[in-house]
Amino acid sequence: MIDVIFIGLSLSSILLLIAIGLSITYGAMGVINMAHGEMVMVGAYSTVLCGIYLGLGVIFAIPVAFIVTACLGWLMERVVVRRLYGRLLDTLLATWGVAILIQQAVRLELGLSFFGIHIKGLGPGLQNVPIPDYLRGTISVFGADVSAYRTFIIFVTIVVTAVTWFLMYRTPIGTQVRAIMRNPQMAAACGINVSRVNALTFAYGSGLAGIAGVMMSGFKTVFPAMGTPMVVDGFLVVVAGGVGSLMGSIASAGLLGQINGVTASLTNDILARALVFGVVILILILKPQGLFSFKGR
Amino acid sequence: MAITRRKFIVTTSGVAAGAMAAPYFFTKSAKAADEVEVGILFSLTGGLSIIEKSLADATLMAIDEINAAGGVLGGKMIKPIVEDGASDPKTYNEKASKLVIQDRVPTVFGSYTSASRKAVLPVFEKRKNLYIYPTYYEGFECSKNVVYTGAVPNQQLSNYIPWIIKNLNKKKFFIVGSNYIYPREMAKVCKILIEQAGAEWIADEYLELGHSEWAAMVNKIKKSGCDVVLSNVVGDSVVAFYREFGNQGLTHDKLPICATVTSEIEIAAMGAEFAVGSFTSFPYFQAIDTDINKAFVERYRKYVNDSTAVTHHALESSYFEVFLWAQGLNKAGEATPAAIREGMKGQEMDAPNGHVKIEAENLHTYLTPRIAEWLPDGQGKIVDEYPAPIIPLPYVAYGETADSLFCKEGGLDTSKL
Numbered sequence: 078m079i080d081v082i083f084i085g086l087s088l089s090s091i092l093l094l095i096a097i098g099l100s101i102t103y104g105a106m107g108v109i110n111m112a113h114g115e116m117v118m119v120g121a122y123s124t125v126l127c128g129i130y131l132g133l134g135v136i137f138a139i140p141v142a143f144i145v146t147a148c149l150g151w152l153m154e155r156v157v158v159r160r161l162y163g164r165l166l167d168t169l170l171a172t173w174g175v176a177i178l179i180q181q182a183v184r185l186e187l188g189l190s191f192f193g194i195h196i197k198g199l200g201p202g203l204q205n206v207p208i209p210d211y212l213r214g215t216i217s218v219f220g221a222d223v224s225a226y227r228t229f230i231i232f233v234t235i236v237v238t239a240v241t242w243f244l245m246y247r248t249p250i251g252t253q254v255r256a257i258m259r260n261p262q263m264a265a266a267c268g269i270n271v272s273r274v275n276a277l278t279f280a281y282g283s284g285l286a287g288i289a290g291v292m293m294s295g296f297k298t299v300f301p302a303m304g305t306p307m308v309v310d311g312f313l314v315v316v317a318g319g320v321g322s323l324m325g326s327i328a329s330a331g332l333l334g335q336i337n338g339v340t341a342s343l344t345n346d347i348l349a350r351a352l353v354f355g356v357v358i359l360i361l362i363l364k365p366q367g368l369f370s371f372k373g374r
Numbered sequence: 375m376a377i378t379r380r381k382f383i384v385t386t387s388g389v390a391a392g393a394m395a396a397p398y399f400f401t402k403s404a405k406a407a408d409e410v411e412v413g414i415l416f417s418l419t420g421g422l423s424i425i426e427k428s429l430a431d432a433t434l435m436a437i438d439e440i441n442a443a444g445g446v447l448g449g450k451m452i453k454p455i456v457e458d459g460a461s462d463p464k465t466y467n468e469k470a471s472k473l474v475i476q477d478r479v480p481t482v483f484g485s486y487t488s489a490s491r492k493a494v495l496p497v498f499e500k501r502k503n504l505y506i507y508p509t510y511y512e513g514f515e516c517s518k519n520v521v522y523t524g525a526v527p528n529q530q531l532s533n534y535i536p537w538i539i540k541n542l543n544k545k546k547f548f549i550v551g552s553n554y555i556y557p558r559e560m561a562k563v564c565k566i567l568i569e570q571a572g573a574e575w576i577a578d579e580y581l582e583l584g585h586s587e588w589a590a591m592v593n594k595i596k597k598s599g600c601d602v603v604l605s606n607v608v609g610d611s612v613v614a615f616y617r618e619f620g621n622q623g624l625t626h627d628k629l630p631i632c633a634t635v636t637s638e639i640e641i642a643a644m645g646a647e648f649a650v651g652s653f654t655s656f657p658y659f660q661a662i663d664t665d666i667n668k669a670f671v672e673r674y675r676k677y678v679n680d681s682t683a684v685t686h687h688a689l690e691s692s693y694f695e696v697f698l699w700a701q702g703l704n705k706a707g708e709a710t711p712a713a714i715r716e717g718m719k720g721q722e723m724d725a726p727n728g729h730v731k732i733e734a735e736n737l738h739t740y741l742t743p744r745i746a747e748w749l750p751d752g753q754g755k756i757v758d759e760y761p762a763p764i765i766p767l768p769y770v771a772y773g774e775t776a777d778s779l780f781c782k783e784g785g786l787d788t789s790k791l
Contacts, residue, residue, distance in 0.1 A: 084589040091587075202424055203610065203643030208621075215623035224621040227589065296617045297586045298610040298643055302421055306584070341590030346581045347553060349590070 079221035081342045082335070087227040089334025090234040094292060095307050096314035096326050097241060098285030103312075104321025105258045105278050107165060108158055111173040113311060114304025115180060116146045116283045120290020121299045122183060125204045129197055134209050135295055139233075142287040149179075150283020154276045162261075162275075176304075183301045204299040212295070230292050237288060242323060244281075254278050258321050313353075317360045319367030328368055333357070409453045410446055410709045412437070413473035415484030415494070420461025421584070421609075425639060426486045428683075429508060429692040430456065433483050435677045436696035446700050447709065455479060463493035470494035474503045480709045481506060481699060486688065488512060488556050495520070504711040506699060508691035510634075510656070512559030513768035516781035519711070521718055522738045523695040523730075524688055525657050527563040528770040530634050533743040534655040535567035537758050538632055544602035545573045548595050550615075551606035553580035560606045560634055562771040576600055581607070586614035592622045595629075605633040612636050613644040616652070626651030637686035638752065646752035656687040657741035658727035659754040667726040684752070685726075691739075694725035698732060729763055736781040738766030 095117060102110045123142035127133040133141070153175055161168045185191070186199040198204060212229055215222040245251040253274050256264040265271045290304075297303060314333060318325030333353050340349035360368060414433055416426040437452045445451045455477050457469040466485070473482050474497055481504045485491040488511050498505045498519040510525040538544050547568055551557025561578055568575050577598055581591055592615075595603055607615050612635065619631065631652040638660050641649050660671060670693070675683050702718030703709060715737070722731035722740075731740040740763035746754025769780040772791055780790050 080593055081590075084593055087589055088587065201427070203613065203639075205613070205643055205645040207645055207647075213621060215621075222623055224589075224618075224623070226621045296614060296621060298613040300424065300610065337587075338590060342593060345579060346585065346587070346590060350582065350585075 079219050080223065081339055083218065083221060083223045083227075084342060085335035085338030086231060087224075087334075088338050089331045090227075090231040091289075091292070092310055092314050092334050093327060093330035094230070094234045094237065094289040095286070095311040096318075096330055097238060097323075098282040098289070099308075099311040100315045100318070100321065100323065100326040101241070101254075101285070102279055102282040103315055105254050105282075106158075106275055107163070107168075108161070108279070109165060109169040109172065109312075110158075110282070111169060111308060112153065112176040112179060113283075113286050114306075114308030115176045116150060116286030116304070117290040117293060117307050118183070118299075118301065118304035119146050119149060119179065120287030121206070121294035121297075121303065122199065122204070122290075123287065124206050124291045124294040125198045125299055128206060135206065135212070135291060136209075138291050139288055142291045143284040146287025146290070147280040147284030150286075151276055151280035153283070154279040158279060159272065159275065180301045180304075201301060206294040206299060208295045226295055230295075233288070233292060237285060238323075238327065241285070245323060250274065250277065313357050315367075317357045317367055319364075319370035322367070322369040325367055325369030329360075332368075408450050410450050410703070411453045411455055411477060411479045413470075413477065413479045413482035413484070414454045414456045415459055415466065415469055415473065415482050416486065417461040417490075418456075418458040422461040422486055425688070426459070426461075428639070428678075428686075428689050429486060431678050432674065432685075432689045432692040433508075433696055435674060436693045438677075439673075440696065440700050446703050447707070452700070459484070459490055463487075463489045466490040467493045467497060470497045470505075474498065474501045480504065480711050481714060483508070483692070483695065483699075485509065489554070491520070502711060504715055506695050508695055509688045510691075512556045513770065514559060514772075515768060516736060516786040518715070518737075518785070520737065521695070521699075521715070521732065522766070522768075523691040523698070523732075524739070525741050525743075526738055526766045526768045526770070527560055528767040529657060529741050529743050529764060530655045531560070531563050531567055532764075532770070533758065533760060534632065534634075534745060535564060535573075536571050537745055538602055538604075538653075539568075539571045539573050541758070542602065542630065544630075546600045547573065547575040547602055547604050548598055548600035549575055549578045549604045549606070550591065550595070551580050552583040552585075552608045552611055554583055554608075556608065557606035559771060564604055564606075566771065575604075581611065584609055584611060586611055588615050588618035589622075591615075592618045592624070595619075596622060596624060601629065603629060603631045605631050606635060607633070608635050610643070612640040616640075616644045616648040620648045637688075638684035638754070639686055641748055641752045642684055646748065646750055649748040649752075650750050652748050653745055653757075654748070654754065655743065655745050657744060658685075658687040658690040659744060659746045659756060660685045661746065661753045661756060662727060662744075663756075664726070664728075666724060670726040687727075690726050694723065694727075694730060697723055697725075698730070702732075731763065733766055735779050735783055736766065736768060738768055740765060 099113050102108050120142040123145045124138040127138040127141050157171050183199055184201045186196045212226045216225045253269045261271055314330045318329030337349045337353050340352050416430040417423045437454050441451050459466040473479050483506045485507050486509050491507055505520045507520055507522050508524055513526040549561050633654045636654045671685050674685055675681055698721045701721045703714050706713035706717030718732050719734035728742045742763045743760050744756050745758040746756050749755050765776045767774045774780045780787050
């Protein structure tokens with residue numbers, strides 16, 4: 078039984094890792110960031126390139142990927158997103174376009190493949206990231222053998238969530254972000270530099286996606302389109318959990334992950350997936366604002 | 375001057391007809407007499423492009439080689455028209471129609487997935503054109519308009535299952551696959567063969583195509599008490615599967631994965647250390663130790679300008695099928711689909727995987743089944759191979775044997791199903 082719960086926990090942690098950045102950008106800024114999956118992909122490619130050119134393993138790739146994707150997110154906010162605040166559907170289309178651009182940039186090796194130059198680690202093919210020996214195989218937790226790598230992901234997710242909670246609820250900048258979430262005009266009237274805070278928030282959310290990418294690279298295939306299905310899962314968690322609520326994201330990731338894990342173990346993965354979608358629909362019918370929601374003013 | 379509705383319709387339809395006819399006249403007049411045009415239809419973009427691009431490259435390389443050696447029909451050059459299926463069956467159908475109706479090519483080489491082949495099939499059957507399909511597939515198809523040069527289930531499994539039971543001494547199979555037609559048909563054949571050999575299968579499980587979350591499935595495998603895993607998993611799921619398998623502490627020396635789809639490409643993508651000691655059954659491996667294959671690998675690497683490129687079964691079929699086609703065309707003497715099909719019947723040659731021959735009755739290909747064990751360098755070590763090519767039986771799951779073919783010259787004998 079412990080191993081089944083562990084699988085659920087592991088699925089939850091992966092969902093949360095992907096969703097947490099999204100919950101910040103979507104919740105705080107009202108931007109449907111379709112490029113979030115591509116940020117995950119960029120994070121994964123950062124890991125691949127770190128391994129090839131710097132000889133760094135998965136753990137040291139985490140800060141690198143965070144910085145790379147945060148910079149990319151910051152750039153995206155400056156160039157595209159900031160012109161679209163308050164236009165929800167436009168942000169969806171624009172960020173989708175950005176997503177395609179990023180995917181193609183990786184596929185075409187930043188355009189260099191037109192000139193016959195190839196960068197090892199980029200391009201349309203599949204890449205792989207070796208994982209260090211101490212994260213391979215299993216470790217024993219309460220008498221059950223569980224995957225060491227998945228345990229590591231759970232650990233990283235806990236750290237990331239704790240840091241995010243601290244930033245959002247215990248620092249001045251977090252207070253400003255939460256003020257903007259509730260009412261941007263009023264926040265601006267109170268002297269908060271909304272545009273600066275928004276840029277930082279977006280960069281931070283993207284950086285978290287980069288960390289998720291590093292973790293994903295350890296057991297998924299790294300290829301340019303890898304982020305697309307992940308962003309769907311991410312939105313599922315955010316919408317079911319309640320937009321802009323950290324607790325909501327944690328609760329819904331936990332719930333959906335456990336439902337998926339337990340159902341998959343008892344029956345099969347296909348049914349588990351269907352059940353997860355069913356539960357999300359049910360949540361949205363009963364609580365259209367999601368599990369944890371607050372009133373915007 | 376007032377434009378009446380009737381006048382408007384007459385004029386515009388005249389213009390439209392002219393516009394529609396124009397490309398036809400242009401292509402007709404532009405077609406040089408010393409060329410034979412053929413269509414190449416693979417996904418050059420999208421999720422499947424990683425594999426399909428290599429198939430397109432192999433096909434084009436074969437065309438280049440034939441042209442360099444003097445072409446077909448006594449000196450005509452083959453001119454490929456390359457279209458992109460974009461990993462989408464609907465696009466496949468549109469591009470196939472374009473190649474057949476507008477470009478009027480007598481043959482199209484293409485498709486990797488069964489989904490894309492099924493999508494273009496109506497075009498070729500309706501227009502009586504010819505499609506040449508290089509990929510191993512699930513069988514259960516009998517079309518007069520397709521020549522199949524990849525393996526069918528009996529060529530991948532009839533040697534494999536008895537070998538696993540006898541040589542690896544395994545008795546309990548866990549069958550796992552992606553949830554679509556190919557793995558499900560393969561599982562059917564597996565079960566028949568497993569029962570014939572006196573072993574048992576204890577589970578038959580599926581995961582969505584493209585799904586990469588294997589935790590629950592691998593845990594199930596772990597607890598099922600099986601002693602061998604038979605994998606019909608397809609695509610990038612393969613990579614996640616082998617990685618999860620290793621990460622949950624399972625090893626191939628105790629519980630080997632015996633796969634039907636895992637090729638050199640997937641092994642390279644997952645990192646060979648996750649596959650060491652597992653097995654795959656294919657008629658072709660890059661490691662086949664013959665001069666003709668080594669030269670082929672060498673030429674392919676040079677052609678794609680990548681010194682580490684890998685070759686695999688569907689790629690090799692994409693290559694040799696062009697030669698069989700050229701032989702058929704030369705025999706036919708004219709570049710029409712029906713004549714080429716007649717000409718291709720019974721054509722044979724020495725391909726990189728060994729001797730191949732088109733079976734005249736069902737237009738599938740004789741191939742030599744082989745089993746390889748994966749080594750740390752990402753290459754297979756061939757541990758078993760048939761002494762000679764065996765006959766293709768696309769309906770083996772339904773009781774087809776070499777003496778009683780279901781798919782014949784005259785079409786499918788439905789009374790036997």
